[in-house]
Amino acid sequence: MLCIVCMKFRLAIAVSLLICASTAQSHEAIFAWTYTTDLTPKGHGEFEQWITPRWEKEHGSYSVIDFREEFEYGITDDFQIALYLNHHYVYANDDIPVANPVHPKRRLPSVYETGGEDVHAGHNPATPFGSYHFESVSFESIYRLLSPYKAPIGLALYFEPSVGDQESELEWKILLQKNWLEDRLVWALNVNYELEFEKEEEGEWERDGVFEWFTGISYRFIRNWSAGLEFWNHHEFADATVHEHSAYFIGPTIHYGGQRWWASIGFLRQLPTGQAFNQDNKEFAAHDGYIFGDEHEEYYVRLKVGFNF
Amino acid sequence: MTKSEFAFIALPISALVAPSTFAVQYLTVDQAQRAIFPGKSLTAAPAKLAPAQRKAIEQASGVRVLHDEQQVWRVSGGGWFIVDEVVGKHEFITYAVGLNANGSVKQIEVMDYRETYGGEIRNENWRAQFVGKTSQSPLKLDRDIKNISGATLSCRHITDGVKRLLAFYEIALKRS
Numbered sequence: 001m002l003c004i005v006c007m008k009f010r011l012a013i014a015v016s017l018l019i020c021a022s023t024a025q026s027h028e029a030i031f032a033w034t035y036t037t038d039l040t041p042k043g044h045g046e047f048e049q050w051i052t053p054r055w056e057k058e059h060g061s062y063s064v065i066d067f068r069e070e071f072e073y074g075i076t077d078d079f080q081i082a083l084y085l086n087h088h089y090v091y092a093n094d095d096i097p098v099a100n101p102v103h104p105k106r107r108l109p110s111v112y113e114t115g116g117e118d119v120h121a122g123h124n125p126a127t128p129f130g131s132y133h134f135e136s137v138s139f140e141s142i143y144r145l146l147s148p149y150k151a152p153i154g155l156a157l158y159f160e161p162s163v164g165d166q167e168s169e170l171e172w173k174i175l176l177q178k179n180w181l182e183d184r185l186v187w188a189l190n191v192n193y194e195l196e197f198e199k200e201e202e203g204e205w206e207r208d209g210v211f212e213w214f215t216g217i218s219y220r221f222i223r224n225w226s227a228g229l230e231f232w233n234h235h236e237f238a239d240a241t242v243h244e245h246s247a248y249f250i251g252p253t254i255h256y257g258g259q260r261w262w263a264s265i266g267f268l269r270q271l272p273t274g275q276a277f278n279q280d281n282k283e284f285a286a287h288d289g290y291i292f293g294d295e296h297e298e299y300y301v302r303l304k305v306g307f308n309f
Numbered sequence: 310m311t312k313s314e315f316a317f318i319a320l321p322i323s324a325l326v327a328p329s330t331f332a333v334q335y336l337t338v339d340q341a342q343r344a345i346f347p348g349k350s351l352t353a354a355p356a357k358l359a360p361a362q363r364k365a366i367e368q369a370s371g372v373r374v375l376h377d378e379q380q381v382w383r384v385s386g387g388g389w390f391i392v393d394e395v396v397g398k399h400e401f402i403t404y405a406v407g408l409n410a411n412g413s414v415k416q417i418e419v420m421d422y423r424e425t426y427g428g429e430i431r432n433e434n435w436r437a438q439f440v441g442k443t444s445q446s447p448l449k450l451d452r453d454i455k456n457i458s459g460a461t462l463s464c465r466h467i468t469d470g471v472k473r474l475l476a477f478y479e480i481a482l483k484r485s
Contacts, residue, residue, distance in 0.1 A: 028398070028425070042460025077458050148448060149322050149461040182373065182396040183462055223400040257399040259423055308425050 030226050030255040032266025032302040034188045034216035037144050037154035037177040040074035040308075047071055048084075048306045056298035058287040059112045060094030061128075064297070074218075082140040086162070093128035096293065097284050107283050117294040120198075124140075136164030141218040148177045158190075167258040169196045184220040186228075189213065195240060209240030216253060226255040230266055236281075236295055244281045246272040249300065261307045268300040335431065336420045338405070342382065342390055345407035345416045351382040351390055354485075358405055362480050369444070370476035372469045379477060388415065389450060391474055393464040398424050406439075406471060412478050414442045417471065427460020430467060439471055444479045448472040 029048075030036065040046050050068035070084035074088040096115040097107040113125035123129050140160040146156030154177035162169045176189040194210040212235060218228025234248040253266035270291030275298075285293025292298075336344065342351050356379045358366070363374045375396075382390040387410025394401040403421040408414060416440050419431045431436055438454050447453050450461070454468045 044426065044459065074459075147461055149465050150456075182375075182466065183398075220399075236472060259399075259425055 028257045028262040032218040032253045032264050033173050033230050034214040036188045037143040037156040037175050039080040040072045041076045042077045044306050045073045050304050052302040054300045057095045058293040062092045062095040064090045078144040080142045084138050084260045086135040089132045091130040092116050092119050136162045137160040148179045153178050167198045187217045189215045207240050209237035211235040228253050243277045245276045245291045247296050263305045265303045270298045334421050341405040341418045346384050350378045350385040354381045354383045356381050365480045366476045370473045371475040395470040398462050406474050427457050427463045429457045444475040
């Protein structure tokens with residue numbers, strides 16, 4: 001029954017995208033992950049649909065499709081606010097290592113169970129898990145201090161609180177952008193810090209910290225079309241203080257920008273150069289240089305479609 | 310990832326990768342010529358830049374020259390009509406510049422503009438800021454040319470384009 005509901009939901013999103021794609025004219029976010037300092041102008045709005053499938057862990061099956069619907073509005077030319085909804089569908093089976101009951105900090109060799117960040121607490125780990133979950137509502141604000149079209153470098157500050165039933169978070173970003181070749185070659189760098197508050201089974205809230213940076217470079221090779229490369233480095237801190245791991249991702253991005261709508265699609269693959277710094281992460285997350293566990297998958301694809309109004 | 314999940318991703322993408330180009334032409338060359346030089350006769354005088362001229366224009370204007378060939382018309386009684394294009398946010402912006410016999414800007418006209426925001430660059434008030442500018446003018450956004458909300462890139466590129474064409478006049482047209 002649940003699968004039928006999910007299929008109908010996914011079909012509805014796909015059909016709405018098709019309708020919008022075929023009737024809208026043509027416009028922008030040239031990267032799938034990295035933000036630029038371009039904002040929605042004063043008095044204008046934009047609707048964005050994000051779809052992010054991510055999959056593959058050390059063992060078994062694990063695939064998630066994250067959805068985001070975002071409404072942006074330009075308060076001034078340099079200040080933009082946005083409200084967005086986060087929800088996802090997850091399927092997991094035998095994907096995480098099992099702890100040794102005698103030594104809980106060690107794993108049982110070659111024994112796996114169903115679990116992960118998106119698997120609900122209380123689920124029987126011996127059975128597969130498949131579910132849709134409405135995650136959170138986020139409020140985003142971006143203030144641009146320097147425009148890359150007038151200053152040597154673009155600079156903007158980003159703040160976003162999110163509230164959900166299982167997790168709430170606060171996120172800060174510094175956005176930088178530098179353009180060359182009549183603004184056809186764009187480089188962007190985001191330095192992010194995030195405080196996450198996750199609900200535990202006992203009703204307690206666990207605090208985690210994330211430091212990460214994204215960078216991307218993209219070139220408009222023909223009219224309307226840009227292509228580039230993005231890189232992501234993610235650091236996780238337990239209780240926002242204990243450095244747990246560092247994971248690295250890289251992949252291509254392609255972007256189409258038209259007059260009234262735009263679309264970007266990016267692919268990221270985790271590089272086998274991740275590092276685990278504490279015993280828990282070394283045992284349960286690190287595998288052949290990859291970081292999995294509760295945090296990461298090997299492959300990520302993100303499609304973003306925006307409509308300007 | 311299952312087949313149905315891949316189909317779910319592939320379906321909307323396939324619709325996105327075959328978009329139709331949204332082409333709007335506000336003025337043809339003939340219409341732009343009549344708007345800037347009504348009642349005058351114009352004779353085509355296309356110019357091809359030598360490498361040294363190209364370099365001199367770039368040095369004088371501080372703007373990169375994208376094309377060696379420039380569409381130019383000589384105006385009866387003095388003056389020049391030039392059609393040029395600059396990079397927009399997504400597509401090229403085609404515009405025409407009319408120069409008086411002394412090399413100052415008589416008028417500019419936007420011929421093609423296809424961007425999401427900033428259609429106001431076609432407004433007479435914004436274009437009027439260029440009238441009388443010469444190669445000695447600063448032609449800098451927020452200095453002697455006002456910006457338009459949401460169209461900073463287009464405004465800057467048109468401003469840079471006019472600055473480059475005024476240098477082109479000094480180096481390639483003035484003595485011809």
